[in-house]
Amino acid sequence: MTMVVSMCRSFRDRALDRCFHCFPCLADPARRSSLCLKVALVTLHLLYVGILFLFYSDLIEKTKKEPWYTALYLLLFFATLVQYFITSGSSPGYVLDAMRALNDTNLAYKKSSVASKQPASSKNGSLVISVEGSQSGRNFQGSNTTSWSKLVMDMYPPGTSIRTCTCSYCNVEQPPRAKHCHDCDRCVLQFDHHCVWLGTCIGQGNHCKFWWYICEETALCLWTGILYITYLKANISRAWWKDAIMILLLIALSISIIFLLLLLIFHSYLVLTNQTTYELVRRRRIPYLRNLKKSRGHTLA
Template sequence: MTTTPTTSSCCSPLKDLCDGLSERCSRLVPCCLADPARRSSLGLKAALLLLHLVFAGAVFLLDSDLIHSAPTWLNATYLLLFVLTLVQYFYTSGSSPGFVIDAMSAENGTHATYLNMSRASIQSASKNGNITSSANGNQLGRNNRMNSSSWLKLVMDLYPPGSSSRNWTCAYCNIVQPPRSKHCHDCDKCVLQFDHHCVWLGTCIGKGNHCRFWWYIFEETILCTWTGIFYITFLRSRVLKSWLNVFIAALLLTALVFCFIFLILLLLFHSYLVLTNQTTYELVRRRRISYLRGVPERVRPFSRGICRNLYYFCCSKESTYNLEAVPTSEELEARARPYTCIDIISCRCC
């Protein structure tokens, strides 16, 4: 009795061949869409890029004479602003906010070199026997503990005397946080000078990219205002327009008005934070931060003055991993002192 091969048995060699090819391709060219988090981030960036193209391109499609009526330098400037805004968006979204774990590595100085030397010593020691390998392993453990203790000592000097190290240790990362740091649940890391996690950018805003974030909001606000002026010019023009074009332009202009209100409020809010050297987290959750509970509401503990705050925010070349200490009680009392005429003349606030 003979048996005929089934369809599944005939297709199995072809299926194995396809699986082998796909596995080989995935090894040669790793697909970034395999990670759900990265896939959602790319989808958000593509959606934001599409929105910019729709809002900026629709007005030129509705009014074909807009390009010819406006001066060439004006159209070139608008196009340059459009490109710079998108570049600033991708530049900010891909930047690091400054993580505590990176600050620990920077403070250790030769962290990467030390790890490479330790690995090399362990590999060479493993060739000589188990006794030497275990000795090098114990040395590596002692050096790691020494690095942890040096980081703890550094952070202790930044907090007021008598503070407990239990309040500084992150419950998720299990590392000691310097002042102004917070654990981000979206990034799953502790961020230096944590401000907030921006959903539109897909990254945290911290000490490393707060300045880039402010410039992105600034450019986006100007671009939104300029695009809205184009729509208003189109609606007020006496050129013969169909009701469909008028409806589309009015709808997009309404959306732009809401975007402008949101952007201008966000820009003013972050400008205030920059001038006073604060973060969104410190302003909103001030009572939940242990070293800020006893500070009066009108006192900005980390402010150096308006001019110096602007300098350190925009022009300073200090490292992202430079840590700020909590001001002493004497400094806080001096900042809480009411302003007098002499203070105003001497520009105490600057």
């Protein structure tokens, strides 16, 4: 019996090794979990829409007479899924990437200044962070680190020590509103939260995309719920097993709609007041917010 168990384990380990070799993304438990959640979410969307078109024969007839109605619904359906994958694949804006972008900009400016034989002049501007990847902050402690340190320290009140704004995990200076995410193991600019369903952080680089996704998802769920209720009103006594399936799905959909509506309202409030979820929840533990008056707490720079 022990020999059979050991053989089964050996066969399972070899099968998993081959699977991980063919699909490297499955070797990482975090990425494997994120991939499973994405597959589950897409499957749920297809299940709700598939059962609707399978059971609701009147909708098929309505599609023949008014094809624009179904076309708009399917367009919203596909747009929601596309927005989901765009948001999940986007960068939230990492501190290391901002540091790299600033250092590259300074290096390019110095080269152009030397080439043109003109004196260098400092110029403030905005950084667009779109670089993906994870590297240790210790790789960036080179000659251009002082420019990043000066930029970060200028954002803090006078007298702030460098140790106060240095991340103990990445060993890099964090600008205000940045935070280290333990799930991504990187510091995120304007950190909001780590979304499990998306498998990524929500921050400066993708908060807008996240808002549009939950807006589209809420609209899709509301429209789907209306179609389910319309079906039950017209076909409540034809087939009990179909009604039971539709009612169970409608109950789960109603819970999702309530959650999505609250989430949409909450993040709309955060956008209008220029806050993040982390700042709102941990206000008293954040050094640069601790001494602010309550009346000024909703207008962060």
